[in-house]
Amino acid sequence: MxxxxxxxxxxxxxxxxxxxxxxxxxxxxxxxxxxQAAPQGVLDLTCTPPSSSVTTYTPALTNTPQTVSSTVSYQFGPCLSSSGVTSGTAVLNNAPRQRSCLDLLGSASRTLTVTWNTGQTSTMSLNVSATVVGAVLQTVLTGTVTSGLFQGDAVLINQTAPAATILTCTAGLGTVPSLYSTVALEVTSL
Known part of the structure; x- marks a missing residue:
């Protein structure tokens, strides 16, 4: 046309x-x-589930403050690292203090020393932040390795636990005797 x-x-x-x-x-x-993208650190160690932690409260937490001590036991592994680390353990004993299940949320500071399968240790200075998202208690620990293996590296620990007992406790309908969490750990050089 x-x-x-x-x-x-x-x-x-x-x-x-x-x-x-x-x-x-x-x-x-x-x-x-x-x-150019900002230079990223090198991942020196990663540990994935079934890495876990178990926190035990004595006596069990209620929604009324009372003097409670707690122990957190970590089992890290399987882990991947160029330094030969494949697993690790740590125990964090918290001194007795006034606590309720409402105290499980919020922020705090912790020092954690991990003993690796190689016999070496890493002491970590960590900031803790815990929130309930839906039916999950999400606890994120960030900080640095202050001494030992991976000294100077950044640390990120993600803990995930069911929130059902916490929600029941905050409603005054139950207690929290313990919490089981799956754990993912990353240690990254800066």
Whole structure:
């Protein structure tokens, strides 16, 4: 179908302008230097579930504050590391203090010393943050290795536990004698 010349000429001009603009835009993108990503640390150690922790409260937590002591036992492994670490254990004994199940949420500071299967240890200074998301208690520990193997490295520990007993306790309908969490640990050089 032949179209009048008057119609074809503006179409060609518009097409030419679009193509020229596209070429200039592409040239500008190629000539602009791309931003480099910030250097990331090297993952020195990772431990995945079935890594776990068990926290025991004596006496069991209720929704009324009372003097309670707690013990957290960690089992790390399987772990992957270039240093030969494949597993580790740690026990954190918390002195008796006034606590209720409402205290399970929020933030705190902890020092944790892990003994690895190689016989070496790592002492970690950690900040703890715990929240309930749906039916899950999510506890995130971040900090650094202050001494021993991986000294100076950043630490990230994610603990996940069912929140059913906590929710029941905060409603005044039960107690929290213990918590079982799955654990993922990453130690990264800075």
């Amino acid at each position: 032949n179209q009048p010349t008057a119609f074809r000429r503006p179409f060609r001009n518009r097409l030419g302008a679009l193509l020229t603009g596209a070429c200039l835009s592409a040239a500008a993108l190629v000539s602009v230097p791309t931003a």
